Amino acid sequence: MTAALEISRLGYRVPGGASLVEDLSFTVGIGETLVLLGRSGSGKTTTLKLINRLLEPSAGEVRVAGERAADLPVTRLRRRIGYVIQEIGLFPHFTVERNIGLVPTLEGWPPARIADRVREMLALVGLDAATFGGRYPHELSGGQRQRVGVARALAADPPLLLLDEPFGALDPITRVELQHEFQGLEKRLGKGMVFVTHDVREGLLLGTRIGLMQGGRLVFLGTAEEFRASGHPEAVAFRNAADPGPPARG
Amino acid sequence: MDLLRFYARNSGEVVGLVGQHVWLVAISTAIALVIGVPLGVLLTRRPALRTPVLGLANVFQTVPSLALFGFLIPLPFIGGIGATTAIVALVVYALLPIVRNTYEGIAGVDAAVREAARGMGMTDWQLLTQVELPLGLGVMLAGVRIATVVSVGTATIAAAIGAGGLGVYIFRGVASVDNTLILAGALPAALMAIAADGLLGLAERRLAWRR
Numbered sequence: 001m002t003a004a005l006e007i008s009r010l011g012y013r014v015p016g017g018a019s020l021v022e023d024l025s026f027t028v029g030i031g032e033t034l035v036l037l038g039r040s041g042s043g044k045t046t047t048l049k050l051i052n053r054l055l056e057p058s059a060g061e062v063r064v065a066g067e068r069a070a071d072l073p074v075t076r077l078r079r080r081i082g083y084v085i086q087e088i089g090l091f092p093h094f095t096v097e098r099n100i101g102l103v104p105t106l107e108g109w110p111p112a113r114i115a116d117r118v119r120e121m122l123a124l125v126g127l128d129a130a131t132f133g134g135r136y137p138h139e140l141s142g143g144q145r146q147r148v149g150v151a152r153a154l155a156a157d158p159p160l161l162l163l164d165e166p167f168g169a170l171d172p173i174t175r176v177e178l179q180h181e182f183q184g185l186e187k188r189l190g191k192g193m194v195f196v197t198h199d200v201r202e203g204l205l206l207g208t209r210i211g212l213m214q215g216g217r218l219v220f221l222g223t224a225e226e227f228r229a230s231g232h233p234e235a236v237a238f239r240n241a242a243d244p245g246p247p248a249r250g
Numbered sequence: 251m252d253l254l255r256f257y258a259r260n261s262g263e264v265v266g267l268v269g270q271h272v273w274l275v276a277i278s279t280a281i282a283l284v285i286g287v288p289l290g291v292l293l294t295r296r297p298a299l300r301t302p303v304l305g306l307a308n309v310f311q312t313v314p315s316l317a318l319f320g321f322l323i324p325l326p327f328i329g330g331i332g333a334t335t336a337i338v339a340l341v342v343y344a345l346l347p348i349v350r351n352t353y354e355g356i357a358g359v360d361a362a363v364r365e366a367a368r369g370m371g372m373t374d375w376q377l378l379t380q381v382e383l384p385l386g387l388g389v390m391l392a393g394v395r396i397a398t399v400v401s402v403g404t405a406t407i408a409a410a411i412g413a414g415g416l417g418v419y420i421f422r423g424v425a426s427v428d429n430t431l432i433l434a435g436a437l438p439a440a441l442m443a444i445a446a447d448g449l450l451g452l453a454e455r456r457l458a459w460r461r
Contacts, residue, residue, distance in 0.1 A: 052369055078371035089366025093384050093459045103370050152370075 002066035003027045004160045004192020011059030012050055020046045021216045028192040035207030036196045043216040044196040048162045052081045065159040079103050082153030082161035086168045088145050090137040096148050097133040103156040121151035143174040161193045179205055200242035252430040268438055271415035275401045278340030282397060286345050290352025307346035315404045319411045336413030343404055344397035351393025355386025388458025395450035402443040
């Protein structure tokens with residue numbers, strides 16, 4: 001079976017400037033979630049944008065479901081990759097239904113099939129279609145909006161999903177709720193996912209594997225258990241940040 | 251009451267001048283839209299053009315209208331005495347608010363919305379027509395409103411170069427020191443400006459996406 005995503009020796013250099021991603025290689029299988037963990041500026045978001053070609057790689061190769069990303073027309077590539085960002089980016093002038101149906105509409109699905117798919121997606125993320133389908137994004141809570149964002153990304157049934165700190169802007173309680181719901185979705189959907197976060201707990205909860213990025217490079221790649229046992233200084237720093245231990249007396 | 255009697259006696263001419271005035275404003279605003287909206291969109295796609303284009307439009311805007319008419323009269327094709335010159339000048343004045351507000355309206359669209367649109371595989375044309383223009387419409391219409399109201403005022407001066415319109419009464423009234431005649435031109439021109447402002451403001455509120 002072809003992997004959802006294969007990346008080999010991927011690199012990105014700002015034209016005439018610094019190198020933001022260097023020599024990155026990993027594979028994400030169907031049903032697998034690779035969590036990219038790292039500090040701000042470590043190259044996580046840049047990596048996602050290299051995959052869907054919001055940025056064009058300066059080195060290396062990306063394959064999505066076996067096809068070379070560079071060979072596909074960019075709009076076709078992107079419609080085969082679900083994309084969820086922290087700010088969500090729902091269209092404020094579209095109802096929830098139209099937002100979710102966006103990629104199927106771009107792909108020219110017949111309206112009846114789009115309507116069915118939208119209802120299915122709303123049910124998947126736990127929103128009642130009759131209540132929420134006709135609402136506008138500003139009539140939703142932050143958590144509801146992010147659920148719609150996930151439903152929109154899944155609507156055209158892409159083999160690969162890219163998620164850039166999707167729960168980062170939510171309050172702690174909603175965040176935990178969505179993390180647990182998302183855990184259930186991962187198992188059911190059978191997609192390849194790349195999930196970017198700087199929250200170790202979230203990464204360990206949702207990732208089948210953890211990739212740790214530092215200075216544009218992948219400095220660790222392994223399972224959650226391997227991550228817990230890793231002696232790499234950046235892995236140790238992240239574990240300590242998640243579990244600071246007893247406060248110092250003073 | 252002199253004014254009412256004047257209108258009663260010259261109803262045919264009044265209607266003609268009002269018609270000319272509306273036509274001057276409508277045709278020049280339409281031309282400015284056809285040029286200005288694509289130009290404003292272009293500025294969002296080619297940021298390097300923004301400063302020179304808006305700068306140039308600004309310069310035109312600061313030239314006093316009577317002086318601009320003066321500059322245009324000696325020019326071939328677009329100049330001379332008559333309505334063409336007036337329309338060219340009115341278009342030049344209407345361009346800045348339309349170009350600037352088209353640019354601002356699109357530039358004001360949330361960056362996350364734009365990123366999501368591109369990330370989900372919209373073409374640039376789909377992004378423009380389905381996202382940026384609908385979301386920027388309110389700001390664009392505000393520009394059209396400013397352009398139209400300014401045009402109604404400037405078109406009164408167009409009478410000075412033989413373009414007709416309500417300015418004909420105003421200039422004739424000033425020349426013959428006849429207040430009734432001045433009012434006969436000034437009052438409908440003022441009402442027209444207020445009506446244009448109100449109608450386009452209404453369109454702005456009805457059509458524009460809010461929030």
